[in-house]
Amino acid sequence: MRNYILSGIGILFIGFSIFFAKKLIDEKNKPKPIKEKVVKTVLTDTVVNSTIQIVIPANGSLIAKRRVEIYSEVEGIFKPSNILFKPGQEYRKGQTLIRVDASEYYSSVQSAKSNLYNDIAAIMPDLRLDFTDVFPKWEKYLSSFDLNKTTPELPKMTSDKENYFITGRGIVSSYYNVKNLEQRLSKYNIHAPFSGILTEALVTEGSLVRGGQKLGEFIDPSVYEMEVALSKSYASMLKVGETVKLTNLDKTETYTGHVSRVNGSVDATTQTITAYIDVKDNTLKEGLYLEAQLDARDEENAIEIDRGLLSESNEIFIVRDSLLDVMTAKPVYFSETKVVLKEVPNGTVILKKAVPGAYAGMLVKPFKTTDKTDDK
The missing domain is CATH 2.40.50.100 (RNA polymerase II/Efflux pump adaptor protein, barrel-sandwich hybrid domain)
Structure with missing residues (x-):
């Protein structure tokens, strides 16, 4: 009985082995699935070189010019x-x-003016006897002397003899002392x-x-001035009188200013040059922070693209026969988001938007928009 049982188990094991081996052979002979090639759709643009206006961004706060x-x-x-x-x-x-x-000081001024008047009055008899020709003008000066008004200028002396006589009496020094006191009184x-x-x-x-x-x-709130610091490489591009577009931080207001002055020296520490922009507007206030866009120069035969499309080795992706390729370009100006390039031939198809994981030889398909028109 035991031998029958062992024989049955052996037959079942052999049958199971044969079934499992056949299954493995059948799976091995199945054809492998063919992977479909992935073609990425990309946004492209065709290069048309033109004149690109380079605009330098700058910022600063307003201060009153006067x-x-x-x-x-x-x-x-x-x-x-x-x-x-x-x-x-x-x-x-x-x-x-x-x-x-100034009541106390005013009294001292009046006292000095009174002393001057008395000094001139004291020499009038001598002028009548010894200087008959100049007596009338000094008499006229004395009669016009008013203690409540500004001291009038002394008559012009026409001869050395008159000059010595008047100066010797201390009248000239008294006069200038009074004028000095009056000048201080005005303060x-x-x-x-x-x-x-x-x-x-x-x-x-x-x-x-x-x-x-x-x-x-x-x-004076009618004219404000904004001081901006720019790289020394733009020193030759800035010109007095250039129009500047100004905006507030919220980009809700736009103003027009003009470059009024450009500093003639470069800051040795920061290697920047300072320019001053005048702006007039009734809504402006001192201390307001503005952003300026200065027109630096026009770059001919150039294109402007997003900075993310240019690699660290100054290469850009181009599309050639449905494959990505790379081309070396010459960057001439970088802004925060854009870069101006030269030496990219007209008609070259370049990427308009960066493609994650892009590489040379990658299969791509340019995205095309179709315009639907209604049949009439």
Whole structure:
């Protein structure tokens, strides 16, 4: 009985082996699947060389072209006026910005003027007797002398004898002393040098003003200036009077400016050159940050493509007989997103958009758009 069982197991094992071996042979003889060639569709462009305008981007903040830092040369109490000395306050040209109390100093000026008047009056009898020919003009000067007005200029002396006599009496020195005092008296009132707006106020009415103290800042809001630093390689391209397009950071506003000045020296540290751009607009404010586009030069027989299409070895992909190939180009200018190339022949088909994993010999198919028209 045991022998029958062992014989049956052996027969089953042999049969299973034969079945498994046959299955392996059948699978080995199956034809291998043929891989389909993958053809990538790419966006292409045909090269047409033209004149490319190279635009240099730059940025900076606006400052008023005409600005004055207000300092006091005298000392006294800041007197109140009808217009408050506050930031944002507008003033017309010649209008008083600050009045410092000068009552004490004014008295000393009047005293000096009175002394000058007395000195001239004291020599009038001598002039009548010894200088009859010049007496009328000094008499006229004395009669026009007004202590409440600016001291008039002394009569012109026509002879050395008259000059020695007048100078010897100390009248000339007294006159210039009075003029010096009057000049200082005028500094107790600070006037607006031009129509503008106060941007900073460091004192208030009633406070003590000291000599040399900064009182505020005053600007002309009609013209602003932007300082930009550019590479020294563009120094020869910048010209005074060039029109510049300006935009704000949000790209919502556009302004037009002009290059007003170009610095004649290159910064030794940064190797940049500074240019100044004037811009006028009622909506602009000092400190506003703008971006400028300066027209540097026109590059002839060139093309402009995305920077991502140019390799580190200055090569670009071209399409030739449905295969990708590489061509060496000459870059002449790089911007943040674009590059200007030369030495790419007209009619060359290049990639318009980068292809991931692209290589020379890769099979590609140019993408074509079809325009559908309705039959009439």
